Amino acid sequence: MLVGQKPRRRRLGRESVAAGAKAVAGLIGIFALWQVLVVVLDPPEFLLVGPISAFAELLERPGYFASNTFITLQEALAGFALGTALGVLCGAALHYSTTVRSFLYPALIAIDTIPKVALAPLFIVWFGFGFESKAFVAMAIAFFPLVINTYDGLRSVPHELQELARINKASRWKKMTKIEFIYAIPAIFSGAKISISLAVGGAVVGEFIAGSQGLGYVILLANSQVDLPSMFAAFIVLAVIALALFFIVDRAGRKLFPWKNHSR
Template structure:
């Protein structure tokens, strides 16, 4: 096979990865946007329906306020003290984002190391699985001993929880590269860096972003876990304080804010993935 034929084969194989979106008719995109909008509307209707059923159950059964309150009481608490919840929400968001970024960087690096080094994979992979089975609540006091009671310890707890999904998904994504493309790169004497950036990393991106969408929600939970253990601010602290005062309205209000934060961050990661992977954004 001549070099020109090899290059021609490469041009045939590679475009579906990088240029598939350009082949999507523009007239099909508004329909996809309408479908996405309808999906969002249906999700909102479902959430509102569940909240309505919850409020109806509270009105009908009329339980004591220290047992259960309705969503209206929680929303009323949000409107009465918006600054209180917003201030603490920003603390939790900062901790979660720091942990998420650290988890992504370390997880992708570790996943790539496991893929490219069988020796490291043999020794490190079982250890990672063993560490992941340890409840992160048990690790939180250790991070507090190492990093103190401030921002850093909560961010490290969030990173520890967000780290493992990125390791597994990165490893699986890099392992999914077709053998034919690897052989084509070898025949063309492509450098390791070019194989990683032009072929393998492109194929791993969908898996990495799938892990990232899981990790961002886990990072929010990790930040709250750290605030449970040793927090003086943040939504985890708000929940613990409300629990000590048997203030279920404040507790559920904090839950709602946490859910909103997790949803927004999830969709931001999803939107980023669609922008970086346009060939995965549309269906024919």
């Protein structure tokens, strides 16, 4: 087993590097196409600017963008952490309690259909204009994918494993921790990969409603001044943040359930 694991790990490492290289090549291609369109169409600067102008703005004011990026990143990570904890707990409650599922599941679906932008002012009223309100907006958006994926992951445990636990007279706690949640980990991390990107968007939504700092505020300020280079620079930073966090969560998931990668 130990001898076979090394080539497998090297193969998975090469696959990860190749996937990363393709992603970078794709981004470079998008930026190149964007710049070519701007050069060919030559639109006014108040309508569209190219990535060169956006990157020039980033290089001209690195401290300004870095400080606001740090604020948005803190809000997004706090919202993601809260959303993950509550989402997993709520998904588990839906699975293990018929009563909770009967009453809570329809309500969650109904709440999920409400645009989260509409909920943002409510969080501002409850938690004020500071860090907390933006974090709770991010949490509200990141919460639902984890609820659904946790619930679906726990429901998808094969009947054979359930029967094996019954035959071996496993306790409810051991059955939950040794079989059900282990089997549900891939589904939970699939939801987490969606939620981490949504949390970044949620933090920006909160900054749109009541922000005096952060990338959402940068975008609003640039919009009021018709400063498209700053606006597109903020868009690029947000995309990089969301992409980086997505790959971090994906990497963590691969470390926690390597058997899924080996079975491919």
